Structures are given as C-alpha cells and as structure tokens.
Amino acid sequence: MNKAFIFIITGAALWGTISWYVKGLYTLGFTPMEVVILRAWTSAILLVVYLLIAAPKKLKLHSIKDVKYFIGTGIFSIIFFNYCLFTAIELSTIPVATALLYTAPAFVTIISFFLFKEPLTRIKIISLFATIIGTCLVVGLIPLNLKALQISSILFGLGSGIGYALYSIISKYALKKYSSLSVTTYTFIIAAIALLPFFPYQEKFHLLIDSSVILFAFGLGFLPTAFAYIIYTYGLQSTEASKASILSTIEPVVATLIGIFIFQEAFSFIQMIGMVCIIGAVIMMQIYNKPKKVIRSDLRHRITQ
Secondary structure, eight states: OOHHHHHHHHHHHHHTTHHHHHHHHHHTTOOHHHHHHHHHHHHHHHHHHHHHHHOGGGGOOSOGGGHHHHHIIIIIIIIHHHHHHHHHHHHSOHHHHHHHHTTHHHHHHHHHHHHSOOOOOHHHHHHHHHHHHHHHHHHTTTTTOTTTOOHHHHHHHHHHHHHHHHHHHHHHHHTTTSOHHHHHHHHHHHHHHHHGGGSOHHHHGGGGGSHHHHHHHHHHHIIIIIIHHHHHHHHHTTSOHHHHHHHTTHHHHHHHHIIIIISOOOOOHHHHHHHHHHHHHHHHHHHHOOOSSOOGGGSOOOOOO
C-alpha cells in the first residue's frame, strides 16, 4: 500500500473517532449545539495557525464578496450538519447516526440533478435505491420495528446527510477560486464567528478551563478535524478522488466499532446489512462515476467531520 493510501485511510479513520469526543463533552455537561461551537472554535484556531505557518498566502481573500461562499459552507452546511449529527448521536446510537450521515452522496446526486442538470444515470439510480433500502434497514423501517423507530433521531440523522451534501454543492463555487484547504479554513472561521453569541458564557465559561474539557474540545478540533483533513488532503494530491472516496468509507466502520465496543451500543445484523448497502452505494457511485473534471474537495469537507 502506498503512502498516499495510508494518509487517506488514516484521515478517514480519524473522522470516525468524532463520536468519542462528542460523547466525552456530553458527559461533561455540554449540549449538542455547544459541542458544535467548541468544534468550530478549536478547528478554526488550529487551521488558521497551520496556514499561517505552512501557507499564509492561502489565507488571502481574493474579494470580500467571496465571503458569501463561506457563509454558505460555514452556516448552512457545517453548523447545520454538525448540530444534526451530534443531536442524532445523542438521541440514537453512533452506528445509526453515522449510517444516516452517509446518505449524503444520495442527496448530492438529487440536488445536482436539479441544480447542475447532472444526468441521473442507471448507476446513480441503483445507488439511490440501495441507499434508501439501507437507510430503511438501519432505522428499523424494514422490518418494521416500532419500538426501535425514533422519528426525531431519523430526521436529525437525515438532516446531517443533507447538511453534509450541501458542503459539496456550495463549495463547488468557492473551489473555482480557492484551494480546498482555504475553503475549509474559512468555512470554520465563519462558523466560529457566527456561533460566538450562542455560547452560554455565564453558565459554562468555568468549564472551558477544565483540563478534561480542553482535552476533548481541542482533541475534537485537532485529530478528527484539522489534522485528519490535512493528511487526507496530502494523500489526495497523489490519488484519484474516486479512489479516495472509496478508501474514506473506513470512517463509518471505525465509528460503528467505537459505538459497539467502547460505548456498548446495540447494532443488529439487519442494521449492519443496511450500513453495507449505504456504503456499497457510495463505492458504486465512485467506481462508475468518472467526471470530466475532478474536484477534489467534493468528496469530503467534514468535516468533518
């Protein structure tokens, strides 16, 4: 296995550890929205510091009007996607939340059909169908399990998939003028600024100096966000985006294993089949989808996770 593949797999695996930090911050008394705020702050700080050292020119805006792109990726995608994902983790389980997050490629396909007039090929239709079946299996609609069915967690899980998809859609415009790393950095900067008024400073400011909070907050901003994205992008420079997308499906596998073995969360064989359907749909679309122009950061800016 070449070094590029190792970097990509490592980055994607680190994305899969997000839930460990999120659960840790929940136990310390933070809500899903507060965890979103902490992730945005720490990620923005770390990414800005990295660019100031490694490539300061990437922090230069070509035009103040370009902020509109980062408002789209930062507020309408990252904040919305993270809030939905972290809420889904709180309401259901890590494996279920992660599986629903990976419906994002299906939403990208649907939105692109209406927005960019991208054709719905036979492979895309099959992949969409596999995603729908997989989602139904994961959430308990097939076979119908009313006891396991939680409408709120399903809606938040699908919301995370939509928010995740919007990043790929909106960032297409920004990527015409900026590198993927610049887009990600400005996305978190805008998200952090937008979220500043919403943190309960009087109630929880004292927690921010707690060593455990600092560990989980900066751990969330560093390992599964800034560092994961940097090494993933580094590996992507020497690898086709489609191959990288397939390798990145290690993320839900890691997240599922963490949920099952660390947090002792239930995940049935039927749900496992559903996740395989969803991941299989992602792989299928990447294997048979050969775009005329490769847009590297279409694949993932989760930012991530």
